[in-house]
Amino acid sequence: MAESICRALRDGALQGEHAPALTIKDSIASPFGFHVFTHLLTQLSSNILAAKSQSRGLVLVAFSRSPSFYLDLLNRKDIDVASSQKWIEILDCYTDPLGWKDALLASGNGGSLSNEASTGASLCRNVKDMDKLYSSIIELGKGIVGQGKVRFCVAIDSVNEILRHASISSVAGLLSNLRSNDRVSSIFWLSHSDLHEDRVTAVLEYMSSMVASIEPLNQSANGHRCNWESLPLLEHNYWKGKFHVRFKRRNGRVRVMSEEFHVEQSAINFRSISSEDEIVNRSLLPKVQFNLQLSEKEQIDRAKVVLPFEHQGTGKPIQIYDGRRSLTDGKSEAEPVSIGILQTNENSSKGEIIYLRDSDDERPDSDEDPDDDLDI
Amino acid sequence: MDQRAPNLLDEALGLVDEEKTKPWPLSSRVVLVEDRVETSGAFVLHHLLKRALSPHSSNDVVVFLAFSQPFSHYDRVLRKLGCNLTAQRENNRFFFLDLLVSEFPDGDEGNRDGLVALYGKIEKLVSTSFQENKKCITIVIDDFSLMEVAANGATNYVLDFLRYCHALTSTFGCSLVVLNHEDIYSSIERPALILQMEYLADILIKAEPLATGLATDVHGQGVLFCESRWCN
Numbered sequence: 028m029a030e031s032i033c034r035a036l037r038d039g040a041l042q043g044e045h046a047p048a049l050t051i052k053d054s055i056a057s058p059f060g061f062h063v064f065t066h067l068l069t070q071l072s073s074n075i076l077a078a079k080s081q082s083r084g085l086v087l088v089a090f091s092r093s094p095s096f097y098l099d100l101l102n103r104k105d106i107d108v109a110s111s112q113k114w115i116e117i118l119d120c121y122t123d124p125l126g127w128k129d130a131l132l133a134s135g136n137g138g139s140l141s142n143e144a145s146t147g148a149s150l151c152r153n154v155k156d157m158d159k160l161y162s163s164i165i166e167l168g169k170g171i172v173g174q175g176k177v178r179f180c181v182a183i184d185s186v187n188e189i190l191r192h193a194s195i196s197s198v199a200g201l202l203s204n205l206r207s208n209d210r211v212s213s214i215f216w217l218s219h220s221d222l223h224e225d226r227v228t229a230v231l232e233y234m235s236s237m238v239a240s241i242e243p244l245n246q247s248a249n250g251h252r253c254n255w256e257s258l259p260l261l262e263h264n265y266w267k268g269k270f271h272v273r274f275k276r277r278n279g280r281v282r283v284m285s286e287e288f289h290v291e292q293s294a295i296n297f298r299s300i301s302s303e304d305e306i307v308n309r310s311l312l313p314k315v316q317f318n319l320q321l322s323e324k325e326q327i328d329r330a331k332v333v334l335p336f337e338h339q340g341t342g343k344p345i346q347i348y349d350g351r352r353s354l355t356d357g358k359s360e361a362e363p364v365s366i367g368i369l370q371t372n373e374n375s376s377k378g379e380i381i382y383l384r385d386s387d388d389e390r391p392d393s394d395e396d397p398d399d400d401l402d403i
Numbered sequence: 404m405d406q407r408a409p410n411l412l413d414e415a416l417g418l419v420d421e422e423k424t425k426p427w428p429l430s431s432r433v434v435l436v437e438d439r440v441e442t443s444g445a446f447v448l449h450h451l452l453k454r455a456l457s458p459h460s461s462n463d464v465v466v467f468l469a470f471s472q473p474f475s476h477y478d479r480v481l482r483k484l485g486c487n488l489t490a491q492r493e494n495n496r497f498f499f500l501d502l503l504v505s506e507f508p509d510g511d512e513g514n515r516d517g518l519v520a521l522y523g524k525i526e527k528l529v530s531t532s533f534q535e536n537k538k539c540i541t542i543v544i545d546d547f548s549l550m551e552v553a554a555n556g557a558t559n560y561v562l563d564f565l566r567y568c569h570a571l572t573s574t575f576g577c578s579l580v581v582l583n584h585e586d587i588y589s590s591i592e593r594p595a596l597i598l599q600m601e602y603l604a605d606i607l608i609k610a611e612p613l614a615t616g617l618a619t620d621v622h623g624q625g626v627l628f629c630e631s632r633w634c635n
Contacts, residue, residue, distance in 0.1 A: 055598050093570065095573070123570075125563055127563075127567060
C-alpha cells in the first residue's frame with residue numbers, strides 16, 4: 028500500500044485535474060506518521076532524481092524539523108541534495124515562524140545570526156499569512172522547474188502547526204489552491220488527528236484523494252499509552268502497527284487497503300498482514316484456568332445452531348417493517364408459538380434452542396414493535 | 404557509596420559513561436517529564452541537574468527557568484546530592500532565571516512580548532555559551548503549567564515559545580527538559596496541549612503512583628518512552 032501511494036505521488040496529476048493529495052494521519056498511540064512522511068519523501072526524491080516521476084522538483088515546507096535535518100536525512104539515504112541540477116527547495120517555517128528573532132534584533136535584545144542561512148533554505152517569518160505561504164511555495168517551485176509546464180510536488184511536514192496559527196477554512200483554502208494549481212504534480216502532508224477536533228480531520232480527509240492512517244496493533248480500551256499490566260506487551264508491540272490506506276478513484280470508487288508496518292532504527296518497513304500474527308496475538312491471551320477458545324467441533328456446532336426467529340430462507344418473502352403497515356396485516360402470517368419447541372428437525376446433529384415459557388400467565392411478548400426482520 | 408553509581412534512569416537515558424568519551428547523550432533532544440499530584444517528577448530534574456553539572460564535565464552549562472521554586476530550594480536539594488549550585492552559578496555553568504513572581508505585561512500582546520523577551524534571554528545565554536566552546540547546554544523548564552499561568556493562560560504563545568526553544572536544540576545542539584503535570588490536562592477539553600508536548604518530546608518520562616496505592620518506602624514508578632533515534 029505504501030508502494031501504491033508512492034506510485035500515485037510519482038505519477039502525479041492528469042491534465043485538467045487536481046493534483047493527487049495524501050493525508051498521513053496518526054495519533055499518540057502510534058506516533059509514526061513522521062516516519063511514513065520521511066519514507067515517502069525519500070522515495071519521491073529518488074524518483075525525481077531518476078527522472079521517473081511527473082514532477083521535476085520538490086518543495087518541502089518544514090514546520091517541525093529544521094532544513095538541515097531533512098538535508099542530513101536525504102544524504103544518509105544516498106540522495107544527492109547538492110546536485111548540479113537543483114531539484115529541492117525547503118521553505119523554512121521552523122527556525123523563525125513568527126518573526127520573534129527579527130523582533131529581538133530590532134529591539135537590540137539579543138538574537139544571533141541564524142545558522143540556517145548556510146543550508147540555502149528560504150526563511151518564512153510569518154506562517155499566519157496563508158496567501159504569503161501559498162505564493163512562497165509556488166515561487167520556490169517555479170524557481171526549480173522554470174516557467175514552462177513542468178510540475179513540482181509539495182510536502183508539508185505538519186499541518187497541525189499551520190492550524191495553530193490559522194483557521195481550518197484558510198488552511199483548507201491553501202491546500203485547495205495548491206492542489207488546483209496546474210504546476211503542482213502531487214501534494215502530501217502529515218496530520219496528528221488527536222490534536223484537533225474531528226471536524227478538522229474530516230475536512231483534511233475530504234480534500235485528499237488518499238488517506239493513510241497509522242494505528243497501533245492493539246487499541247487499548249482507555250486510549251492511554253501506558254498500561255502497567257501489559258507493559259511487556261506494550262514494549263513488544265509499540266514499534267509495530269497497522270497502515271490503512273483509502274484511495275478515492277476518479278471513477279468514484281473507494282478502495283481500502285491495509286498492511287502492517289514495523290519501525291526499526293528510525294527506518295519503517297511495510298509488509299502485508301499475515302496469518303502468523305493472528306496466531307501470535309492469540310498466544311498473547313491471558314493464561315487463565317478456564318478455556319477461552321472454542322475447539323473445532325464446538326465451532327462447527329455453533330455454526331449449526333438455528334437461532335429462533337431467524338429467517339431460514341424457506342421461500343417466504345422477507346419483509347422489513349417500515350412503520351407504515353398496520354398491525355392487522357400481521358394476522359395473516361403464522362401466529363407466534365407461545366409454548367413448546369420452535370423448530371424441530373429430523374437431523375439430530377443440528378443444535379436446537381428450546382424455549383419453554385414459565386407459565387401460561389406470562390404475558391405474551393409485546394408486538395407493538397414487531398421485528399419484521401425476524402421470522403415471528 | 405559511590406555517588407556516581409549509575410541507576411536504571413541513567414542507563415535508560417544513556418548517561419552511564421564514566422570516562423566521558425561520548426558526548427552528552429541528551430544533546431539535541433527534548434525530554435518531557437510528566438508527573439501527578441500523587442507522585443512528583445521533580446526528582447528527575449534534580450537528577451539530570453546533578454549529572455549535567457558533574458565535576459567531570461566542565462563543558463556543560465544549564466539554563467534553568469524556575470517558575471516553581473526559589474533558588475534556595477534547588478540549592479538545598481542539590482547539596483544533598485553532592486552538587487554546589489551556588490559555586491556553579493558563580494562559575495557561569497548554572498544560569499538561574501528566577502521567574503517565580505514573573506508577570507508579563509497586560510493584554511494579549513503583552514503576553515507574547517513577555518515570552519519573546521524571555522526567549523531572547525535564553526537564546527543569548529545559549530549562543531554565548533556555545534561561542535565559549537561550552538557545547539553541552541541543557542535548558543530546564545520547571546514547570547510548564549506555571550509558565551502558562553505566568554503568561555495569563557496564553558497557551559498558544561507558550562507553545563510558540565516551546566517551538567522556538569526546540570529550534571535552539573537543533574541550532575546549538577542543546578537539550579530541552581520540561582516538567583509538566585499530566586493530571587492538570589486530563590480533562591477532555593484540553594488534551595491537545597499535553598499531546599502537543601508528547602509529540603515534540605524525544606524522551607517521555609512518566610512518574611506515576613503505584614497501582615496498589617501509597618507506600619512509605621516506594622513513592623511511585625517511572626516509565627521511560629524513548630523515540631527511535633534519527634541519527635546513527
